[in-house]
Amino acid sequence: MDPIDDQIINALKHRKPRRFEELLSKLGVSHNTLRLHLDDMAERGEITKEKRPSKGRGRPGFVYSAVSGSVRRSAPRVNRVTGVVSLSFERLSRVCRFEKGGYCKKLRGRCYASGCPQIR
Numbered sequence: 001m002d003p004i005d006d007q008i009i010n011a012l013k014h015r016k017p018r019r020f021e022e023l024l025s026k027l028g029v030s031h032n033t034l035r036l037h038l039d040d041m042a043e044r045g046e047i048t049k050e051k052r053p054s055k056g057r058g059r060p061g062f063v064y065s066a067v068s069g070s071v072r073r074s075a076p077r078v079n080r081v082t083g084v085v086s087l088s089f090e091r092l093s094r095v096c097r098f099e100k101g102g103y104c105k106k107l108r109g110r111c112y113a114s115g116c117p118q119i120r
Contacts, residue, residue: 004029004037005046009066012047017063036080038064 007027012018024034042049047064054060079086104111 002037004033005041008034008037008041008064009046012064012066015065017050017065019061019063023064 004027008023011023011026020034020038023038024031027034029037038047038049041047042064045067047066049062049064051060052063103109104116
């Protein structure tokens with residue numbers, strides 16, 4: 001799990017919904033970094049993003065809140081710049097064509113992260 005995602009979840013726990021600016025000042029990351037993480041987490045269903053009407057002129061703002069009762073899973077993550085997909089070894093072993101019940105057919109031995117032929 002990404003440390004920034006963990007910080008976002010901790011900032012949103014047991015609190016009222018927070019605006020983007022509040023999260024930005026609390027976490028101390030760049031504007032674009034926070035925006036990307038919030039959008040990805042909302043897509044995965046880890047947080048909710050709700051539109052709030054503005055009190056004056058301009059675009060309406062969004063507020064973010066943690067999803068109650070959700071279990072966080074290690075979902076595959078896609079780097080939007082490089083296109084590289086990263087996922088946990090447990091998740092990789094479930095989709096690996098060489099793994100069969102903890103045994104790696106390619107290595108002809110026990111399946112483990114440090115010797116996995118799928119990880120480069």
